[in-house]
Amino acid sequence: MDEPSCSNSPVDLPEIIPQLKVYAERPKDCFVCGGSASGYHYDVPACNGCKTFFRRYVISKRLFTCKLNDDCFDLSTRDVPVKCRACRINKCFAVGMNPHALEVDKTNTDCLKEVTKRKNMIGNDAVNEKQLVLNSLESMENKIQKIADMLTYLELKLDQFRASSYNPHWAEVRGLEFVLNSTNRISLADKFGPMPGWPLLDNNLSPSRPPPLSHEKLVIGGPPPYSPKKKHWLYFNMLATIEYAKTFMFFHELLPRDQLILIRYTTLACVNLLVSFSSVSKKYDTAVHPDGTLQMHRNQEYYSSNVMSIIPLIRYQVQQIEYVLLKAICLCNPAVPDLSKHAQLLLAEERQKYSEALLDHCIRNIGNGPSRFTDLIGIIDVLERQQRMQKDLHLLYIAPLVAKTPKDNIVQIIEDVMDS
Incomplete structure (x- = not known):
């Protein structure tokens, strides 16, 4: 099967993140005082002291005057700057500290009033070229934390869903379009509760436990017999991943055709990342499901394709927050072929x-x-190659x-994803 190439090269960052500012390395020297920089603050390498001083100056009521020659922070004439607040703030502006980047909590009305007032004061002062524009958005750190908290909570609910006793027969779930047009099922985990008896005691990992039948053997005459106490994991993980995608607000802004195209292309990669991280987080180096069963295959090609994404997760010791963000990035793929222009722009954003x-x-x-x-x-490139290999093997065998x-007897969701 010829599959459109949509790999995300790890070295081609501009294609992955349009217009994203990437600093080559952590800064060493503070541009203001010459001390050790703790990072980029207000667009300039600076120490925590100068960062805090700049912020306090902008939101305070005070103006400063130099008592010397307005050169107290001129490091070309002295090794250590003189403690002069007027020269220090002038140096902050001179090196490019950006008041546009000031992080202000918009719920703090007193702070908003002071910053607005300070904006006018600065406009009448010697630094009128650095007009302050209030950034009422939350700080980047808080926004990152909210995004991480949201995705982590969603992952928790997804884990509960996978481990729940909700286990519909695949004949009830009639393909991708049916799932996309139905209500979200993740909340059913609370209604049904956990699957009793998991992990399965008779399926503990051990050398004496024989691997399950290979996939190609199971599909002869249909999928394995349905049991309400035993899940068909490829089918159920695909179902869970589609429900995961449906929880994002942007997904409902896509046209139905774009939803279908995106899900057909990204589901398997997200499933592989889900299963791999879940297994690695439990200290396994092979795929293990919530019921305690081992994902094995007698065909070496199938086995190799199933564990490809486990290796980089172990190598880089991927953390939970990195995993949830990486999976969201994997889902939001604007390079999927045949998407509309609207979908491409929305997914890129x-x-x-x-x-x-x-x-x-x-x-x-x-x-x-x-x-x-x-x-x-x-790792996204690995996931792309992994799903291409799996789809090729599916087509072949x-x-x-x-x-x-x-x-x-056909599990339609699997066929809809694999035949893409």
Whole structure:
């Protein structure tokens, strides 16, 4: 099967994140005082002290006057700046500290009034070229935290859904369009509760436990026999991933045709990432399902394709917050073939939001943040290659058998995803 190439090269960041500002490395020196910089603050490498001083100046009522020669922070004439607040704020503006980037909580009305007043004062002062424009948006850190909290909560509900006793027969779920047009099922986990008896004691991982029958054996004459206590994991994980996508607000702004195209293309990659991270977080180096069963296959090609995405997760020791952001980035793929222009623009905007959150997390928490970000984005390329391999194997081994299978015995969701 010829599949359109849609790989996300880890070195081609502009295509992945349009117009995203990426700093080459963590800054060393504060541009204001010459001390050790803690990062980029208000668009300038600065220490925490100068960052805090600039913020307090902008929202305060005070104006400062130099008692010397207005050169107290001229580091070309002295090694250590003189403690002069007037020269310090002038130096802040001179090196490019951006008052547009001031982080103000819009719920703090007193702070808003002071900043607005300060805007007028600055406009009449010697720094009128640096007119302050109030940024009433929440700080980047708070926005990142809200995005991470939302995605982490969604992942928790998804885990509950996968482990719940809700287990509809695949004949009840009549393909992708049926699922997309029906109400979201994730909340059914609360109604049905957890599946009793999981993890299955007789299926504990051990060398003596034989692997399950291979997929191509199971589809002869139809899928494995349905049991309300045992889930068909490829089918159910695909169902869970589609319901996951339906929880995003942007998804409902897509046209029905674009929803179908996006889901057909991204579902398998998201399923692989879900299963891989769930397994790695439980200290396994192979795919393990919520019921405790091991995802094995007698065909080496199938087995290799199933564990491809586990290797980079282990290598980079991917954290929970990185995983949830990476999965959102994987879902929001504007490069999927045949999407409308509206869908491409909407998905590019959403992907940039989650990509910026991931980059900010890496810069704030990892020593070599941009390098870490590039490594994580590279996992998407692995997921792309993994799903292409799985779809090719399905076409080679499974599709001919499905063609001979009675229609009522076909798991339609799997066929809709694999045949794309």
